[in-house]
Amino acid sequence: NRKWVYRFLQRHPGLKLGRPSGLDPKRAQAFNRPVVKDHFRQLENLIKSFNIPWSHVYNMDEKGIQRGGGRRLQNIKYFVPRGRRTSYKLRSASLELVTIIECVCADGSNIMPGFIFSGKEFMRDWFQNVDCNVTIAHSPNGWTDDFLCLEWFRKCFIPQATARRETDAPILLILDGHGSHVTSEMRHLAMDHNIHLFCLPPHTTHRLQPLDVGVFGPLQQAWTKRCNEYYVTSRGREMDRGELIREYL
Known part of the structure; x- marks a missing residue:
């Protein structure tokens, strides 16, 4: 009798039924108390040493979206007459992946994102009336690479973060240790503009990357x-x- 499960849940309102998400063994091993404690200790020491205000602390990461909304649209349910056998709804057939480079500030604000489309070329006419602070690029597969990440950092992050600077304290950018995020060109550019790059511990972004978590x-x-x-x-x-x-913004 499976009813005992629901009676058990009624007696313990703090519990619920749920399906666990899959977790890579590398992530499971890397995310542990000593690693997390050391990460926050280094972050705290850096912020205190340079007296960095929260308005100077940023986190960047990449997010993939589909131009047509993706298959998630199929999961939306509606009220329909019981007697109607078939219901239809207009939706896009496009599954084109677009990479968004997002960057948020610890004070709750954000800077304008970067967009990377798939393909070898695009027409400027497509992007009329788009905010001039938005960075637009393309790659064969719609993913970032060393050059595109560097260009986002140079043309998008540095101008916007510098314009928002409140004190002479350094700007702190927290990011994962992906190869395209920590190239030598990007590090030199950061030093030239008084920006500290702080990498998250490997295989811990599922819990320590603010953008991923919240x-x-x-x-x-x-x-x-x-x-x-x-x-x-x-x-x-x-x-x-x-x-x-325009719809995304």
């Missing part, structure tokens, strides 16, 4: 919702790349 989940839900609204109001018209940026 931002990208709600962001994905909001994007899926916005795509759903777009294809209803546009009567199924595909979202071009310029519209994607």
